[in-house]
Amino acid sequence: MARPYWSGHIQISLVSFGVKLFVATEAKGEIRFHQISRSTGERVRHQKVLASALEDAPGEAAAPVEKDEIVKGYEYTKGQYVIIEPSEIANLRVPSKHTVEIQQFVSLDELPPEYLEKPYFVVPENDIQGEAFAVVRAALAQSKKAGLGKIAFSGREHILAITAAPGDERGMMAYSMRYQEELRKPAEYFSDIKKVAIDKDSLDLAETLIKKRTAKFDPAKFTDGYEVALKELVDAKIKHLPIPKDEEPAPQRGQVVNLMDALRQSVQGSEAAPATGKKKPPVSVKEAPAAKTAKGIALVKSAKSEAKAPRRKSA
Numbered sequence: 001m002a003r004p005y006w007s008g009h010i011q012i013s014l015v016s017f018g019v020k021l022f023v024a025t026e027a028k029g030e031i032r033f034h035q036i037s038r039s040t041g042e043r044v045r046h047q048k049v050l051a052s053a054l055e056d057a058p059g060e061a062a063a064p065v066e067k068d069e070i071v072k073g074y075e076y077t078k079g080q081y082v083i084i085e086p087s088e089i090a091n092l093r094v095p096s097k098h099t100v101e102i103q104q105f106v107s108l109d110e111l112p113p114e115y116l117e118k119p120y121f122v123v124p125e126n127d128i129q130g131e132a133f134a135v136v137r138a139a140l141a142q143s144k145k146a147g148l149g150k151i152a153f154s155g156r157e158h159i160l161a162i163t164a165a166p167g168d169e170r171g172m173m174a175y176s177m178r179y180q181e182e183l184r185k186p187a188e189y190f191s192d193i194k195k196v197a198i199d200k201d202s203l204d205l206a207e208t209l210i211k212k213r214t215a216k217f218d219p220a221k222f223t224d225g226y227e228v229a230l231k232e233l234v235d236a237k238i239k240h241l242p243i244p245k246d247e248e249p250a251p252q253r254g255q256v257v258n259l260m261d262a263l264r265q266s267v268q269g270s271e272a273a274p275a276t277g278k279k280k281p282p283v284s285v286k287e288a289p290a291a292k293t294a295k296g297i298a299l300v301k302s303a304k305s306e307a308k309a310p311r312r313k314s315a
């Protein structure tokens with residue numbers, strides 16, 4: 001098992017038990033790039049040097065500053081710094097470095113997803129802590145609640161939400177959360193969206209389409225297409241093969257249909273898809289001045305003869 005990211009206690013009123021937090025995510029990308037000199041092909045490395053050395057002799061190589069000589073500094077006035085030693089930061093008086101005190105509980109459906117930041121696995125520190133851990137975990141699962149507290153790591157104090165791990169009767173999950181001031185105000189982006197009168201028939205069809213395309217979430221169905229394309233590019237370069245390039249999608253021309261027709265065809269396509277395994281080409285939204293509907297909505301359906309886009313060149 002990996003080393004815990006954080007060790008300490010969870011405290012709920014007078015109840016306290018030791019836990020360990022493990023980061024629940026890991027980077028899985030296979031492609032890693034280095035910075036290379038275009039002219040020599042050598043790897044470029046960065047060195048930390050004194051600012052005065054660059055100012056006094058900008059054309060000369062400056063001597064690197066040793067790692068143990070570098071400390072943090074806060075600029076309290078122009079060019080003047082107060083030095084902060086690593087030991088002073090390590091000894092900051094922050095109780096949440098050692099204990100997550102649960103301040104309140106909330107229903108799981110009250111946690112806005114935009115506030116959730118990073119997941120962690122929570123396990124008891126040892127077998128002695130197991131009973132209290134199991135009781136609190138079961139209570140969270142039964143009540144469908146999350147406990148909110150604060151935890152200090154990585155140079156700051158985070159809000160932490162602790163829940164029972166879904167689909168497992170033993171562990172708990174913790175999620176670091178963003179502070180309210182870290183989220184931009186949605187009104188700045190949504191206020192210019194004009195209100196539209198929703199047609200009931202269109203809404204019913206849209207809900208039917210969503211219902212027919214609803215399935216149980218399976219994360220294994222989703223892969224990183226960008227990583228796949230990068231690997232194709234690297235393989236082609238190594239093997240001196242033609243470089244795969246993105247191509248412009250085929251222009252969509254043909255019959256103009258309105259939103260209601262597009263929804264009906266989409267629902268019909270959803271019904272036929274499981275039986276045939278084939279999907280109809282999507283209907284894209286475009287303005288069509290010559291054939292606008294009364295509400296200013298027009299959709300373009302690709303002609304059958306032009307439905308297939310050119311295949312991407314492969315390596």
